[in-house]
Amino acid sequence: MAARSAEILETAAQLRGEIGDDLHDRLTEAIYADAEEVAGHAVSRSGQPRRVHLDQLLDRVLTSRVWGFPAMILMMMVVFWLTIAGANVPSAMLAGFLQGTVYEALHAVARAAGAPWWLGGFLIDGVYLATAWVISVMLPPMAIFFPLFTLLENFGYLPRVAFNLDRLFKRAGAHGKQSLTMMMGYGCNAAGVVSTRIIDSPRERLIAIITNNFSICNGRWPTLILIGTIFIGATAPPALASFIAASSVVAVAVLGVIFTLLVSAFLSRTWLKGEASSFSLELPPYRPPQIWQTLYTSVIDRTLIVLKRAVIMAAPAGAVVWLISNIHLGGSSIAEQAVHLLQPLGVLLGLNGVILLAYIVAIPANEIVIPTILMLTLNVAKSGLASTGVMLELEDTAQVHHVLTGMGGWTLLTGMNLMLFSLLHNPCSTTILTIWQETRSLKWTTIATLLPVALGVVVCFLTATVARLLGII
């Protein structure tokens, strides 16, 4: 048997040599010749292909020199607006329910059961509250964004976007489909990382994975919107305030795209140098998307993913937040001591100790950054507005402004740098885990985690230093 196997392999090698390099060519030609013959017997064409005209008309607009980009930007704005506006009410309702009703109920049960304050605090104020926060903030936007994205994909528009943007990505040494994975990242970076599977070449996939963090995921939008409104919008006359605030958020998003391209260019010229892979993009005909099916799969998928993530990642984060705030060593809580320790570095970066601590504990979930910041600021200032270690939200943005500037000592620089740091910091733990699962490489997961935060530190340091030198702050 073994002898025959060896003989076969030898014959194969010999024949292969005889046929030469164009084996694949000849094979493919033979297959197509056959296919043409069979198709020729079966296919008949008649009449005017009216659908082709409609397709061409749409393409003429959506990929034209004049209308292509505006159409894309418009589409993006519509998607973002629908997500933000559509998520407002459900998020508020969920928050009212989970962080209000259920929260109170849990405390009532704890009191009735005679549970010690620290157990109630740890489990309810720490673990439960963080989980509830992530769910109420993240679930509604994701349940809107991803169906919209999938609808666009099924409709056939997304390949056109890759078609329009490819040149930029080519110049950056990346694959045109990275534009799609980048967009997916605006919903959730972990999903964006998984979506890089559409890129075949491992080198280009890695570039797409590492830069995906510069897409601002749903969890970071509330932070940007809030800070943009309070600090940036507030500097403008009231009539223009919301417009300026919105523009600042858009500016940060655009900066994210710029960073994506710059870092891709950097990576493809240094650590991930290599040949551009074979690019080809099929542009399927526009097809009416199956709305109900998409909604159903997307919503169910997304809901389950967010819930799972909230429980696995946010819960421990909540526990940590509560613990560091309530465990006292030598007169003050760990949190207070950490804030003081981090303050010098914070100031150097135009931020402060509270912000840095909040980001460290919020590695699992971006959604709890602002609540943690508020809580820590109030705790450190010994304000009665917040109980120790309990994350909170303040209804009134004016009140938030007062707390941050009055008690926290925030300035315009702090606000601006927070927005920048929000863009340029390490991926959330779910994303880090996903990167590991997709790459199976400790080295690249580490780079993907540290590169953005290193950039964040550098950029914040530069803006802070420049602002101080110019005497603006």
Next chain:
Amino acid sequence: MTLSQLEVGQIAKVIKVRSENAERRRMLDIGILPGTVIETVMRSPLGDPVAYRVRDAVVALRREQAELIEVQSVAQETQMEMKR
């Protein structure tokens, strides 16, 4: 001439595929072989890539790839015939 020189709306026949290795396989997979009819459908707003119709499907190729495909333009009347 090469495919990259084919104007929008024009039809040509592939004469030779100069691409190599993985690139070549890709072209063959899509159906770009000597003798295949190919039409330029549209250009991207930034000029590159360009979409071509091959065997009833529309595929976008970058300039570097199109430059490796030798084609021969098809006569005017034949083009009209093909479009109908």
Next chain:
Amino acid sequence: MSAQVETVDAKPCSACSSCNTSQLTRLGIKAGGWDYVVALMGNPNTGKSTIFNSLTGLRQHVGNWPGKTVTRAEGAFSYNNNKYKLVDLPGTYSLLSTSVDEEIARDFVLFGQPDVTIVVADAARLERNLGLAMQVLEITDRVVVALNLIDEARGNGVTVDERALTRDLGVPVVPMAARRGEGVAELLSAVDNVAQGAYPTRPRRMKYRDAQLEAAIVTLAAQLESAFAGLPNARWVALRLLEGDESIVRAVHEGTLGEIRQPNTFVNLTKLEAR
């Protein structure tokens, strides 16, 4: 789903009780054992997922192919008192190249030996889609071609004579517009027939007009058939050997090629998972 099928123009077969989609029960992945395994493949953008969803009803198990970051979806359904496991293979243009997607697809059909392989083709782009179908026909006899998107083809003024196709390919060709529910009943019936051996397929085997290539394949195939008696697709294996396909070279070397005979899916599938 059945409601949609009933509004389609009455065809003789929809009156027949064994061809009724209401017999289709979607089992998700809770099906214990299964009777038959069906593989689903096709070019990208052919509406393959729509067909997958029609059959499994969105209750799918989505994971990865072992050891690879390629999505794998599987589900199950029962039809005509038989339980079917449906495995969605990655969409590919052909089975000849070295990309991971193609490797997974062809290895599954060759080594996993599904009872039926459905090849989804876009009716408006038949010439390009047929290549894949023809390659699959080299690997297995038990194929059903799902000619999807015929509504789109109609809109483009393209008509496909499925009888001519069936005649030429030697396997059932089912015209479908899966997103409208058209053709699902017929697809199920065809799959069931082929699985049970009730439809004797006579698949078209490619004869390479290129004399040197044809001769090489004939030689190798003969050697393979004598070394591994009962090998049903010696020509395909010969072709892969000529191209230097690592899985096949390994299978020849280790002698595991001898295990490919008639579909014995349970055994083959577990072996495939263990690879």
